[in-house]
Amino acid sequence: MANHIETGLCGEEAVAAYLESFGWEIVARRWRDRQPGGLRTDIELVARSADGVWHFVEVKTRGEAAQSGGDFAPERALTAAKMARMTAAAERYMAQERLSGELSLDLAAVVFGPGGAPVIRYYPNLSR
Secondary structure, rough: OOOHHHHHHHHHHHHHHHOOOOEEEEEEEEEEEHHHHEEEEEEEEEEEEEOOOOOEEEEEEEEEEHOOOOOOOOOHOHHHHHHHHHHHHHHHHHHHHOOOEEEEEEEEEEEEEEOOOOOEEEEEOOEE
């Protein structure tokens, strides 16, 4: 991978394809919730699963160095503060788009291994 931005975008694409393989619809990519005061929260993917649940997916991606886990594991990058911002952003998205139904905050951890093949670890319903 060339840089962290390209790595992140490749991770998002891999997760979108992964979710679509289960029949999920990707509704939005890289949605930005701009709040007063210049604060913003980015949600990488908004998807709707076959059972009608709205999934707000945070994608954390790492290159080969993270394959061993530890402090490099993508899961370690999701903080409680980010989860709180995601919750508020997901609720604003639902209101803005006039959507109803169950919502789920999810984490997709992606590690690109040797040869560039992604390993995806998916954690649904983090808010529960």
